[in-house]
Amino acid sequence: MSRFKPLDHLILMLGAFIMIAPVVMAFLTSTHSAVAIHQNGLMLSLGDEFLSTYGKVLTHKGGFTGQVTGMTMLMNSLILGVGFAVGKIILSMLAAYALVYFRLPLASLFFWIIFTTLLLPLEVRILPSYEVVQGLGMLNSYSGLIVPLLASATGTFYFRQFFRSVPEELVEAARIDGAGPVRFFLDILVPTSRTMIAAIFIIMFVYGWNQYLWPTLMTNDEGYYTLVRGIKTILLAWIGSNIPEYNEAFALTILAMLPPVLIVVVFQSWFIKGLTESDK
Amino acid sequence: MKRAQFSSPLLPYFLLAPQLAIIFIFFYWPSAQAIQSSFYIEDPFGFGATFVGLENYTTVLGSSEYLRIAQFTLVFTLIVTFLSLSIALVLAVKADAVLTGASTYRSLLMWVYAIAPPVAGLMGIMFFDQHIGPLVDLAALFGWDMRVGVNYYDTAFAMVVIAVWKQIPYNFIFFLSGLQAIPKHLREAAAIDCRSELRRFWTVTLPMLAPTAFFLLIINMTYALFDTFGIIDVVTRNEPANNPLTLVYKVYLDGFRSNDLGGSSAQSVILMIVVLVLTMAQFRFIERRVHYG
Amino acid sequence: MATISLEEVRKIYAGGVEAVKSVSMDIADGEFIVLVGPSGCGKSTLLRMIAGLEEISSGTISIGDRVVNRIDPADRDIAMVFQNYALYPHMSVYNNLAYGLRNRGVPKDEIDRRVKEAARILEIGAFLERKPKALSGGQRQRVAMGRAIVREPAAFLFDEPLSNLDAKLRVQMRVEIKRLQKSLGTTSVYVTHDQLEAMTLADRLVVLNGGAIEQIGDPISVYEQPASTFVASFIGSPAMNLIPVSVRDGRATLDSETAAGGSSLSGPDLGNGTGYTLGVRPEHFVPASERPAGPGDLSLTVTTTVLEPVGAESYLYASIGGDSGATGATVTNSSAAHVVIRVPAAARHQPGEVLSFTATADRLHAFDKTTGKRIPR
Numbered sequence: 001m002s003r004f005k006p007l008d009h010l011i012l013m014l015g016a017f018i019m020i021a022p023v024v025m026a027f028l029t030s031t032h033s034a035v036a037i038h039q040n041g042l043m044l045s046l047g048d049e050f051l052s053t054y055g056k057v058l059t060h061k062g063g064f065t066g067q068v069t070g071m072t073m074l075m076n077s078l079i080l081g082v083g084f085a086v087g088k089i090i091l092s093m094l095a096a097y098a099l100v101y102f103r104l105p106l107a108s109l110f111f112w113i114i115f116t117t118l119l120l121p122l123e124v125r126i127l128p129s130y131e132v133v134q135g136l137g138m139l140n141s142y143s144g145l146i147v148p149l150l151a152s153a154t155g156t157f158y159f160r161q162f163f164r165s166v167p168e169e170l171v172e173a174a175r176i177d178g179a180g181p182v183r184f185f186l187d188i189l190v191p192t193s194r195t196m197i198a199a200i201f202i203i204m205f206v207y208g209w210n211q212y213l214w215p216t217l218m219t220n221d222e223g224y225y226t227l228v229r230g231i232k233t234i235l236l237a238w239i240g241s242n243i244p245e246y247n248e249a250f251a252l253t254i255l256a257m258l259p260p261v262l263i264v265v266v267f268q269s270w271f272i273k274g275l276t277e278s279d280k
Numbered sequence: 281m282k283r284a285q286f287s288s289p290l291l292p293y294f295l296l297a298p299q300l301a302i303i304f305i306f307f308y309w310p311s312a313q314a315i316q317s318s319f320y321i322e323d324p325f326g327f328g329a330t331f332v333g334l335e336n337y338t339t340v341l342g343s344s345e346y347l348r349i350a351q352f353t354l355v356f357t358l359i360v361t362f363l364s365l366s367i368a369l370v371l372a373v374k375a376d377a378v379l380t381g382a383s384t385y386r387s388l389l390m391w392v393y394a395i396a397p398p399v400a401g402l403m404g405i406m407f408f409d410q411h412i413g414p415l416v417d418l419a420a421l422f423g424w425d426m427r428v429g430v431n432y433y434d435t436a437f438a439m440v441v442i443a444v445w446k447q448i449p450y451n452f453i454f455f456l457s458g459l460q461a462i463p464k465h466l467r468e469a470a471a472i473d474c475r476s477e478l479r480r481f482w483t484v485t486l487p488m489l490a491p492t493a494f495f496l497l498i499i500n501m502t503y504a505l506f507d508t509f510g511i512i513d514v515v516t517r518n519e520p521a522n523n524p525l526t527l528v529y530k531v532y533l534d535g536f537r538s539n540d541l542g543g544s545s546a547q548s549v550i551l552m553i554v555v556l557v558l559t560m561a562q563f564r565f566i567e568r569r570v571h572y573g
Numbered sequence: 574m575a576t577i578s579l580e581e582v583r584k585i586y587a588g589g590v591e592a593v594k595s596v597s598m599d600i601a602d603g604e605f606i607v608l609v610g611p612s613g614c615g616k617s618t619l620l621r622m623i624a625g626l627e628e629i630s631s632g633t634i635s636i637g638d639r640v641v642n643r644i645d646p647a648d649r650d651i652a653m654v655f656q657n658y659a660l661y662p663h664m665s666v667y668n669n670l671a672y673g674l675r676n677r678g679v680p681k682d683e684i685d686r687r688v689k690e691a692a693r694i695l696e697i698g699a700f701l702e703r704k705p706k707a708l709s710g711g712q713r714q715r716v717a718m719g720r721a722i723v724r725e726p727a728a729f730l731f732d733e734p735l736s737n738l739d740a741k742l743r744v745q746m747r748v749e750i751k752r753l754q755k756s757l758g759t760t761s762v763y764v765t766h767d768q769l770e771a772m773t774l775a776d777r778l779v780v781l782n783g784g785a786i787e788q789i790g791d792p793i794s795v796y797e798q799p800a801s802t803f804v805a806s807f808i809g810s811p812a813m814n815l816i817p818v819s820v821r822d823g824r825a826t827l828d829s830e831t832a833a834g835g836s837s838l839s840g841p842d843l844g845n846g847t848g849y850t851l852g853v854r855p856e857h858f859v860p861a862s863e864r865p866a867g868p869g870d871l872s873l874t875v876t877t878t879v880l881e882p883v884g885a886e887s888y889l890y891a892s893i894g895g896d897s898g899a900t901g902a903t904v905t906n907s908s909a910a911h912v913v914i915r916v917p918a919a920a921r922h923q924p925g926e927v928l929s930f931t932a933t934a935d936r937l938h939a940f941d942k943t944t945g946k947r948i949p950r
Contacts, residue, residue, distance in 0.1 A: 042406070169655040257399050
């Protein structure tokens with residue numbers, strides 16, 4: 001069973017190539033000038049415009065109003081990603097704690113109220129959601145970006161599964177040690193869930209960072225654009241110009257994927273554990 | 281269930297309150313709104329709405345454009361699901377089989393998961409660009425004059441390629457961890473009982489992977505239906521015109537571009553029913569797993 | 574230090590299952606009580622009710638002179654050692670020990686003194702800064718004990734604390750728990766399904782079956798005078814031989830035998846009714862050649878099937894009946910027709926050998942055939 005299998009490696013290398021090559025090419029191309037790209041197509045070598053292109057993308061004011069820089073969008077993306085992940089973790093930990101560790105007369109009702117949200121993604125109710133947010137005056141605000149996305153049970157589901165796998169002797173020992181519900185949560189359960197929290201943070205951060213439809217609807221003030229939302233602006237600027245700013249488009253693409261990719265690659269094992277062990 | 285529980289009269293309600301409040305305001309309320317307005321036609325000038333019963337539904341379902349989009353959505357969903365699942369399965373099986381470099385391959389194959397669909401879409405359209413796209417040049421070698429954004433089928437092809445590329449890592453992660461969860465002794469027993477590797481795969485490995493595969497099937501279908509919005513929006517360059525669209529995109533177009541609230545809501549409700557059926561299938565399945573797993 | 578008393582304590586679950594049926598007992602100050610029984614007998618539920626982790630459906634539990642029915646586990650002045658130890662995984666050993674004391678507001682230097690003292694007694698001083706993950710099973714067990722000791726509680730509650738350890742460590746820890754309990758003099762209630770553990774640890778044994786007490790007593794008297802066939806077969810290993818017999822012609826004969834003449838068993842005539850269950854411990858058989866059966870003694874002819882040496886002695890598995898080859902019929906499939914007999918380690922019996930044994934009248938037990946209760950003699 002331990003023979004070396006060249007064919008397997010060949011297939012895997014091909015797969016890895018297909019996954020990586022486009023991104024590498026996108027990066028290499030982004031370091032050339034727009035004119036060079038226009039003339040020669042995508043590049044396979046490192047150009048000399050890396051600093052100027054990325055510098056320009058990050059600091060140059062663009063968009064329709066000329067008000068938004070890549071830096072602003074990067075910040076907005078971070079706020080959305082981190083805000084969403086933190087909000088999700090806090091809300092869902094509290095709710096899952098109540099569902100798993102308390103004697104609740106209406107526990108199964110609450111369970112269904114919360115878990116029904118898993119049934120319908122945001123996409124099927126975008127228009128009325130937009131109107132609710134509009135009615136609350138939350139358009140073009142960070143809370144309007146983040147809070148409506150929190151209305152789903154994924155995190156609660158993860159934490160509920162996890163809490164149920166925590167040995168119940170732990171809560172019994174804590175009760176004998178004189179810890180009440182609040183103290184048990186803070187002293188024992190939260191520290192015990194650290195790995196789980198980290199995994200969910202990664203998953204939720206990536207999810208929040210990558211949001212597109214909702215930010216597209218929610219924000220028309222460019223000061224609130226995220227990088228992923230900004231893609232649309234790039235497109236609009238692109239159409240109709242003689243020599244499209246390919247380099248800047250690629251640079252923004254790279255910037256838009258860099259943080260979530262880094263976080264997933266660096267915290268790979270946590271992330272996989274969180275994703276595969278609780279998503280079922 | 282847990283045996284030991286705290287009994288506290290108010291605390292659990294305080295813990296649940298934030299979650300429930302957000303769910304009611306941003307989930308139940310809009311969902312109810314969508315259902316309600318699907319039975320009304322809104323006055324174009326904003327002077328109230330008229331109850332029209334099922335008229336919005338009959339209009340939507342009677343529209344040849346809607347049916348064409350529905351047909352495309354179905355085909356798109358099936359192709360994307362099939363390709364991303366099968367390619368990911370092959371890669372996962374191979375990554376599980378090789379002894380050297382398995383974790384390296386895993387890292388190399390999984391990270392695209394973190395790329396947002398519209399970002400993948402943007403990269404995609406540059407690879408399919410008429411001027412600079414290497415894939416267009418590649419197609420030209422085979423005599424294929426590829427015109428993404430102009431030719432309906434070429435555009436659909438690009439959408440499928442991007443959507444599959446983006447989804448392979450997710451499936452790969454799950455298949456690989458499903459394979460690694462198969463007990464070693466079971467594989468060893470199979471190796472003693474069956475000489476042919478391919479046969480072992482079909483008779484032992486694949487049945488063991490069935491739960492993972494079913495889970496992924498549903499997830500991939502919802503992905504192709506909903507999460508590909510960003511890809512489609514980018515590939516069509518915000519100009520739907522005669523390009524292939526999915527149903528979700530149509531909801532968005534009618535609701536936000538054409539301001540057809542009733543029609544868009546009726547489409548939303550139809551989609552809700554589709555997702556509901558899919559998710560119910562998944563829930564039933566999870567339940568079975570809980571009972572027998 | 575305290576007494577514990579249970580009065581008609583019951584546990585009925587929501588589904589109507591009665592896990593504990595009216596249990597009453599008094600535990601003396603400093604006594605080591607072991608609750609023993611098969612899984613599902615209600616022993617853990619009873620312990621958890623004493624701890625306050627499980628509600629009491631009816632009855633009263635008092636610790637000291639205080640009724641604790643409605644008192645929180647933390648305020649019952651007890652400490653518990655769990656089967657899986659339930660150590661807080663993210664805390665160091667020191668903090669695991671100190672956590673309960675901090676929650677009750679014990680001053681810092683007092684905590685430190687108690688933790689150090691417990692660490693010294695249990696020889697875990699070297700690991701105080703480690704996390705539970707970095708400890709071996711035996712060390713975790715000691716930490717769990719330490720967490721109980723630092724509390725200086727009125728009572729220790731043990732819930733199968735040794736069952737996650739390997740056999741050798743289990744024996745070692747068993748001795749240690751006993752030594753510790755004796756030196757601290759703390760009232761202890763210990764739950765186990767292992768009869769050997771129960772015998773060796775207990776001042777008094779409580780044998781539970783189906784949620785009710787079968788017998789309470791010190792280990793030796795429970796062993797020597799089991800109150801029922803259940804206790805007789807549960808306490809002692811290998812278990813007591815239980816043979817259904819009927820009285821015919823003034824002596825007990827094997828149920829499966831019809832004719833009195835060729836009988837391979839003859840036991841005492843209790844003169845009360847036609848039949849009873851005869852109990853004999855494996856070690857109470859003597860070869861008939863050494864000691865012929867007197868009046869009231871049991872005499873038995875068997876055919877050996879397996880000889881199982883355990884080192885210091887051997888156990889002979891045999892079927893009752895001496896002439897299976899010739900007349901057949903005497904050996905039935907019922908377990909009653911088989912016996913286990915302790916023989917010296919030097920014995921070299923072959924399968925199929927026909928042997929005769931006796932057991933003296935004072936070594937015989939009789940149980941009611943229907944109720945299983947001991948028949949006083």
